Amino acid sequence: MTTATIIQSLASGLLMGLLYGLVAVGLALIFGLMDVTNFAHGEFLMLAMYMTFFLFAFFAIDPLLAAPLVGAAMFVFGAVAYLLVVRFAMRAKANIGMVQIFTTFGLAILMRGLAQYFFTPDYRSINVSWLGGKTISLGGVFLPVPQLVGALVSLAAFGALYFFIKKTDFGRALEATREDAGAVALVGIDKNKVFALGWGLGGALVGLAGAVMAMFFYIYPDVGASFALIAYVTVALGGFGSVFGAFAGGIIVGLVEASTALILPPSLKSVGIYAVYLLVVFIRPRGLFGSI
Amino acid sequence: MLSVREVTTAYKGLVAISQVSIEVEKGEIVCVAGANGAGKSTLLKSIAGAERIRSGEVSFDGDRIDGTAQHLITARGIAYVPENRRLFPRLSVHDNLRLGSYLFRGKPDREQPLELVFSLFPRLKERLEQRAETLSGGEQQMLAIGRALMTRPRLLMLDEPSQGIMPKLVSEIFQSVKKIRDAGMTVLIVEQRMAECLEIADRAYILQTGRVLMQGKSAELMDNPDVRKAYLGL
Numbered sequence: 351m352t353t354a355t356i357i358q359s360l361a362s363g364l365l366m367g368l369l370y371g372l373v374a375v376g377l378a379l380i381f382g383l384m385d386v387t388n389f390a391h392g393e394f395l396m397l398a399m400y401m402t403f404f405l406f407a408f409f410a411i412d413p414l415l416a417a418p419l420v421g422a423a424m425f426v427f428g429a430v431a432y433l434l435v436v437r438f439a440m441r442a443k444a445n446i447g448m449v450q451i452f453t454t455f456g457l458a459i460l461m462r463g464l465a466q467y468f469f470t471p472d473y474r475s476i477n478v479s480w481l482g483g484k485t486i487s488l489g490g491v492f493l494p495v496p497q498l499v500g501a502l503v504s505l506a507a508f509g510a511l512y513f514f515i516k517k518t519d520f521g522r523a524l525e526a527t528r529e530d531a532g533a534v535a536l537v538g539i540d541k542n543k544v545f546a547l548g549w550g551l552g553g554a555l556v557g558l559a560g561a562v563m564a565m566f567f568y569i570y571p572d573v574g575a576s577f578a579l580i581a582y583v584t585v586a587l588g589g590f591g592s593v594f595g596a597f598a599g600g601i602i603v604g605l606v607e608a609s610t611a612l613i614l615p616p617s618l619k620s621v622g623i624y625a626v627y628l629l630v631v632f633i634r635p636r637g638l639f640g641s642i
Numbered sequence: 643m644l645s646v647r648e649v650t651t652a653y654k655g656l657v658a659i660s661q662v663s664i665e666v667e668k669g670e671i672v673c674v675a676g677a678n679g680a681g682k683s684t685l686l687k688s689i690a691g692a693e694r695i696r697s698g699e700v701s702f703d704g705d706r707i708d709g710t711a712q713h714l715i716t717a718r719g720i721a722y723v724p725e726n727r728r729l730f731p732r733l734s735v736h737d738n739l740r741l742g743s744y745l746f747r748g749k750p751d752r753e754q755p756l757e758l759v760f761s762l763f764p765r766l767k768e769r770l771e772q773r774a775e776t777l778s779g780g781e782q783q784m785l786a787i788g789r790a791l792m793t794r795p796r797l798l799m800l801d802e803p804s805q806g807i808m809p810k811l812v813s814e815i816f817q818s819v820k821k822i823r824d825a826g827m828t829v830l831i832v833e834q835r836m837a838e839c840l841e842i843a844d845r846a847y848i849l850q851t852g853r854v855l856m857q858g859k860s861a862e863l864m865d866n867p868d869v870r871k872a873y874l875g876l
């Protein structure tokens with residue numbers, strides 16, 4: 351193992367990690383906002399990947415151009431999922447936690463089933479995109495261009511999200527609702543609108559991730575499952591509900607995964623992630639950046 | 643301006659206020675006094691839309707508002723400071739105040755009530771960047787009132803603003819209520835401390851176990867021997 355291979359691995363790990371962060375941040379956002387874990391988060395990713403694929407297959411729209419469209423469509427999808435489904439689960443009188451788990455879990459199963467029926471279980475891929483297969487050499491390190499662009503999209507999305515939360519009135523409403531959803535009516539804010547906005551943002555962020563990932567991952571009805579698992583680890587690692595934690599957690603997961611692959615056979619590449627995850631759970635159960 | 647007619651509100655079948663009627667005219671300070679559990683908070687919650695009423699009517703400027711969602715009642719011009727204040731604890735004082743003017747976002751004069759807030763409570767100005775949770779009890783009450791003023795209410799409702807506050811600040815807060823009225827607002831205040839409340843109020847209602855026991859001008863109530871004995875400890 352040479353220094354070059356190590357740097358090469360860590361560089362691709364970093365790129366992947368930034369994407370993991372983008373996949374996970376919607377989950378963290380929604381959890382932070384309303385203490386609901388979206389068990390359909392992986393299926394949101396799956397849907398975004400299919401949207402990208404069909405835009406490519408039917409309209410020859412390159413994934414890079416599709417990304418904002420898919421993000422916008424997934425914003426609507428997320429908000430509608432809240433308004434039509436999750437909102438009613440929140441009204442449960444007893445055992446509200448279980449009701450929410452089964453509701454979003456049920457949504458996941460439904461989405462997967464519909465995908466199998468309408469999209470078939472076939473593996474799809476986007477074989478000719480503008481960036482597909484291209485690499486770029488930065489100081490002797492070869493980086494795949496799609497992943498590099500994905501990482502840049504992730505950085506831009508996190509930057510925009512930070513600005514939105516810290517500097518805009520809607521962002522402040524989001525933070526206030528996250529602090530005390532029962533109190534925002536005192537200043538004239540409709541908490542249901544804020545929740546819908548949160549789900550919309552969560553959908554849009556995972557939608558962007560899906561559009562980018564459609565460039566270099568196979569697309570099939572169960573594709574969300576493995577990425578969702580990584581997203582849960584990312585969020586738990588970074589601290590449940592923390593947007594910055596999702597960013598940092600994603601990078602850690604990407605780097606750990608890449609380092610593990612250097613040492614262990616590829617089939618065991620996830621071992622490192624879960625080992626780190628368990629370590630964090632034992633030493634700092636609230637996650638690295640969690641506050642509670 | 644505000645008219646509560648024969649309102650009954652219950653928690654899971656347990657009646658907390660029963661057939662309560664009160665009127666508040668524009669420009670008044672009205673006090674609702676009563677002991678623990680009399681139903682004072684329930685009355686304010688019923689007006690603010692935080693608790694659904696079982697029967698009766700609440701009207702504001704002639705329009706029925708019972709059954710309206712709480713955030714829309716705020717938007718109509720009724721600001722409500724609940725007894726536990728409900729600030730956004732980890733947000734700064736400034737952000738809490740800015741949230742108060744959320745309904746006026748994008749308007750150039752959005753921060754206009756800030757001048758009044760700072761003149762009433764100068765210590766808030768010194769603590770703008772501090773998190774709300776790090777304020778003292780009295781300062782938190784000031785911030786809660788300040789945040790409510792930022793919504794530009796025509797009617798301000800305060801639930802026991804003196805609760806959990808050191809005596810020196812209590813009179814400061816009561817004095818600020820008078821200044822708020824002088825600035826053109828109407829105030830409905832709920833209190834256990836009847837003496838202080840009667841001092842600033844034009845009229846008062848006495849609530850006992852969910853019903854209106856007595857009502858009248860503050861001066862009259864203060865002179866009433868029964869009230870003096872039972873409520874003012876004189």
Ligand SMILES: Nc1ncnc2c1ncn2[C@@H]1O[C@H](COP(=O)(O)OP(=O)(O)OP(=O)(O)O)[C@@H](O)[C@H]1O
Nearest residue numbers: 653656658676677678679680681682683684685834
């Ligand atoms: N959320 C609730 N669920 C059930 N009962 C309640 C609830 N809130 C109040 N009550 C009951 O309703 C009655 C009136 O309560 P309320 O809080 O309105 O009184 P209060 O006059 O504000 O008292 P305090 O001076 O202690 O604040 C009490 O008997 C109380 O136990």
Ligand SMILES: [Mg+2]
Nearest residue numbers: 682683684725
């Ligand atoms: Mg009370």
